[in-house]
Amino acid sequence: MDDSLDAVKRKVLAIFQEMAGERAQRLDGSVLSSAAMDAITSSLAAQHGWEKAADIALHMACRNWDAAFIVALHLFPERFSPEEINDGLGLFRVHAPNHIREACRLTETYVWECFPGESEGQIP
Numbered sequence: 001m002d003d004s005l006d007a008v009k010r011k012v013l014a015i016f017q018e019m020a021g022e023r024a025q026r027l028d029g030s031v032l033s034s035a036a037m038d039a040i041t042s043s044l045a046a047q048h049g050w051e052k053a054a055d056i057a058l059h060m061a062c063r064n065w066d067a068a069f070i071v072a073l074h075l076f077p078e079r080f081s082p083e084e085i086n087d088g089l090g091l092f093r094v095h096a097p098n099h100i101r102e103a104c105r106l107t108e109t110y111v112w113e114c115f116p117g118e119s120e121g122q123i124p
Contacts, residue, residue, distance in 0.1 A: 005091065008084035009065065015072045015079065029065030036061040044107075052106060059103040066092045 009029070016024035026033040040057035041050065048056065069088040073080060080088070104111045 004083045005087045008088050012069050012072045015076055027064050027068035033061050033064045056103050056106050059099040062099055063095050066096050
């Protein structure tokens with residue numbers, strides 16, 4: 001039997017298939033979106049060089065499903081159960097931050113250790 005995470009993954013892809021047809025497959029988390037990675041690499045190559053731009057592209061395009069889930073949730077929150085929302089957000093929280101942090105490091109973009117306005121070790 002499918003677990004909630006499998007159900008939410010199918011639901012996210014179905015939402016995007018309604019809007020984007022076959023292009024929705026680019027959001028399947030088991031497939032890297034080479035089109036997005038190529039576009040990112042090309043746009044950043046002049047500033048960072050091809051190799052570094054490709055590394056940045058990997059970190060920004062990897063886990064395309066995480067991004068798709070967040071957008072689908074914004075567009076159609078009523079289509080998701082509380083369990084699906086929890087599972088989708090959990091998957092996003094464990095994967096996306098490290099890739100965003102690495103993309104920031106590669107581009108020398110400042111990354112806060114604490115959220116601005118917080119003291120270290122303090123949780124709002």
